[in-house]
Amino acid sequence: MNHPVGIGFIGAGEVSQLHAKAIQSIPEARLVGLWNLEPDRAAERAQLYQCRRYASAEELVQDPEIDAVFVLTNLETHLKFSTLAMENGKHVLVEKPVAATVADVAAIKSTAERCGVVCVPGHNMIHEDSLARARALIQAGDLGKIVSCYVMYNIHHSEERASTLPGMVRHILTHNIYTLMYLVGRPTRAAGMIAVRHYETLTREDLAMVLLDLECGGIAHLCASFAADDFSADPWTFMVKVIGTAGTTRYTYQDWVEAKPGISHSQVYSAYQQTITNEDRHFVQVCLHGGQPLSSMDDAVWAQKVVEAVELSLAENRIVPIA
Ligand SMILES: NC(=O)c1ccc[n+]([C@@H]2O[C@H](COP(=O)([O-])OP(=O)(O)OC[C@H]3O[C@@H](n4cnc5c(N)ncnc54)[C@H](O)[C@@H]3O)[C@@H](O)[C@H]2O)c1
Numbered sequence: 001m002n003h004p005v006g007i008g009f010i011g012a013g014e015v016s017q018l019h020a021k022a023i024q025s026i027p028e029a030r031l032v033g034l035w036n037l038e039p040d041r042a043a044e045r046a047q048l049y050q051c052r053r054y055a056s057a058e059e060l061v062q063d064p065e066i067d068a069v070f071v072l073t074n075l076e077t078h079l080k081f082s083t084l085a086m087e088n089g090k091h092v093l094v095e096k097p098v099a100a101t102v103a104d105v106a107a108i109k110s111t112a113e114r115c116g117v118v119c120v121p122g123h124n125m126i127h128e129d130s131l132a133r134a135r136a137l138i139q140a141g142d143l144g145k146i147v148s149c150y151v152m153y154n155i156h157h158s159e160e161r162a163s164t165l166p167g168m169v170r171h172i173l174t175h176n177i178y179t180l181m182y183l184v185g186r187p188t189r190a191a192g193m194i195a196v197r198h199y200e201t202l203t204r205e206d207l208a209m210v211l212l213d214l215e216c217g218g219i220a221h222l223c224a225s226f227a228a229d230d231f232s233a234d235p236w237t238f239m240v241k242v243i244g245t246a247g248t249t250r251y252t253y254q255d256w257v258e259a260k261p262g263i264s265h266s267q268v269y270s271a272y273q274q275t276i277t278n279e280d281r282h283f284v285q286v287c288l289h290g291g292q293p294l295s296s297m298d299d300a301v302w303a304q305k306v307v308e309a310v311e312l313s314l315a316e317n318r319i320v321p322i323a
Pocket of ligand 1: 011012013014015016036037038041072073074075077095096097122124164171
């Protein structure tokens with residue numbers, strides 16, 4: 001492995017800006033280059049990130065200076081590009097949701113095992129010291145029996161931005177689910193509801209709420225919304241709360257706010273960039289020195305199982321078991 005780890009981006013849309021900034025701050029990593037489907041955006045972003053621009057994804061994965069590939073394209077293409085990168089011997093960080101179906105996520109996991117490379121899901125939200133402390137307290141039993149877990153996301157996004165994304169269940173809920181599993185373990189049953197509250201022309205949901213029974217015995221409530229910001233004194237912008245019989249813990253984006261517009265947000269939630277930076281740093285460490293990611297490909301398989309259970313719950317108007 002070269003030092004620093006040479007990284008290539010497949011896809012250079014919005015989220016690539018966060019990863020580019022992250023890599024700049026990691027001494028053991030270097031952004032070598034990118035490929036993006038639309039050449040204009042590729043040229044603009046390659047100049048902005050001061051990196052090489054490849055004519056195709058195939059050319060990028062064949063560059064020996066690239067050790068690891070970040071798959072930053074739309075969900076439907078993650079399987080194709082992750083497989084291409086791994087079969088060319090590259091480690092992979094694949095953005096969430098890892099793939100479109102449980103079978104596709106499992107296929108990515110087995111390709112990583114066959115090729116002997118690191119493959120990590122882009123589960124950034126859990127890369128937070130305070131969530132690691134919360135998990136340690138929960139696992140040590142210091143909060144007693146888990147009663148309830150809330151993972152709430154309320155960040156308004158314009159309809160224009162949302163039109164490039166697949167809706168709350170597919171786009172945001174994965175964050176809520178892997179965060180929940182990191183803290184309190186797997187869910188066993190799901191019931192979902194969705195609504196359109198803000199969009200005027202888009203017909204996909206901008207609000208999703210889900211109730212989950214948990215293996216540990218408690219119940220979880222997840223909310224994913226692009227419909228409105230929460231302007232209250234104690235906003236649930238991205239808020240995690242775990243209530244146990246012997247204690248409680250909470251984490252919120254609102255502890256660090258910069259009063260200027262974010263990439264798709266009305267203000268900059270400093271913790272958001274920090275989670276991506278921490279995630280990328282952790283990925284580079286795993287590539288260089290081995291060790292376990294905070295969220296594994298098995299967790300990604302489970303996250304997708306929950307997404308699909310929620311979709312079945314919505315389609316059939318019932319509570320769906322998750323196995
Ligand atoms: N972890 C996070 O917090 C976070 C935040 C935003 C997005 N994401 C994820 O990152 C991924 C990209 O999201 P984004 O916000 O950058 O979206 P985006 O729409 O800004 O960019 C997506 C990129 O995918 C490319 N693309 C589209 N169709 C393609 C195809 N058929 N073949 C090759 N490339 C294609 C486009 O060229 C575009 O540049 C998604 O999986 C999304 O869920 C994660």
